[in-house]
Amino acid sequence: MKNAPELVCPAGTPAAMRTAVEAGADAVYCGFQNATNARNFPGLNFTPDEMEASVAGAHAAGTKVLLAVNTYPPAGKFDLWKDAVDLGARLGINAFIVADIGVADYIARTYPDIRLHLSVQAAASSPEAIRYYCREFGVKRVVLPRILTVPEIKQIKTEIPCEIETFIFGNHGLMVEGRCSLTNYVTGLSTNMDGVCSPAAEVQYLRDDDGSTTTKLAEFTIDCFSCTDTAGYPTICKGRYRAPHRDDSYYAFEEPISLNLSALLPDLIAAGVDAFKIEGRQRSRAYVRKVVAAFRTAVDDVMADRPPMLADLLALTEGHKQTEGAFKTKTWR
């Protein structure tokens, strides 16, 4: 008999957490209002008081709370991460999501009874790397980078002693996560240490007279959308650039497109995936409600051997485009 995978859903605010719980999340993931998590966006995330009330509310509904402390502490600033972990443990969170080995070590030694999940920010994609984290820190689950095919995931599952979580919707995320320094190069702030990719304070949208919109990050122009173009997030990896070998500007790294694995759910379950993650703590309650409800229905259908009902989520995707990315084939682009 198949084990039902856990549906792990984003919660950027207390209201979003309540929405995810009501929409059928098995677990929610969230973070504090500081650099300890990889969505340290202005006005987002939880104060300690909000976290306490939200954890209690989620637990009352039978939903687990996973705390993201998945950034990398710079030298001399470890106390911020230690305080976040201590507070999370005191509030009764069900698991920590970590990337840094120092943070993992602190949790493993101080709170050995609380589960450790290895964040995608650790970019552990080989059985050897994953086994290291399991052996040294007792990691119970790995969130795999979005660069593996379903057969590769199935093979990895046979070679590691922990659960596997895969993204099923949201950011396509092909950079080697936890290592990307593009934002740092342009703004001086680090995605991996400050928890913010393309800080909003450095983003400017300039409307041109012809109705097109130019996107700038700090002093760099990263894209220009004509009136008829769809848009994406203002990240360097999704910008269009000119290069000597091209006549036109083009997506040199990634393009604005979202991952949507709804059609691959049966294959992923058959491959032994233990949990499905929906990306998007920065998104609204409307996004959370629609996406969580759609995947709740689809997962339940698959588990009941019914053909999955796949809601149309295209309107919520970046650039109004979706892909199964590397999960389907490594030549997706």
Added chain:
Amino acid sequence: MTQFAVRDTKAPSGFFANLPAPVLPLFLLQPLLRRVVRRIARENPGMFNRLGPHRSATYLIDPTNMPFRLLLRPDPENLMLRAVSRRSAPAFDAKIAGKFLDLLRLMDADEDGDALFFSRELEVTGNTEAVVCLRNALDDVDGSIAERVAGMFGAPGRASLSALRRAGDRAHEKSKDSL
């Protein structure tokens, strides 16, 4: 904080284009808007924390198919929400522009702001961080702000909101069909 001056004075278009321009003179609208913003602020004091330093920012909310725009300063100590004519050029820190019904769906937590941005139906200019803070502050308010505002005006208010929502749903379905 850099302030911008309004340059565009384009005429409204779309759903409301055929409505007679302001049925209500703006000076009659101002006390209603003051009442609305004070009520929302009183009922949701926690939302201001998410605005951080941007609570003193001036936001220009531009329902592009309405005959007026709105100026908002979400500072609990110095609240302001007032309608301004399309002919005026108020200074602002950040501007959010979109069709009236899309903005209503955002307030209703029925539409995702990023999705509207991706489809170019929502336009943001000026201080992007101020816009992100306002979006997150409003999104953390449980229930529907639009519903609470409508409730302030009793049965006629609620009936008007229902009619607007139906119009919004029809417009939404139509735009999905055309994708």
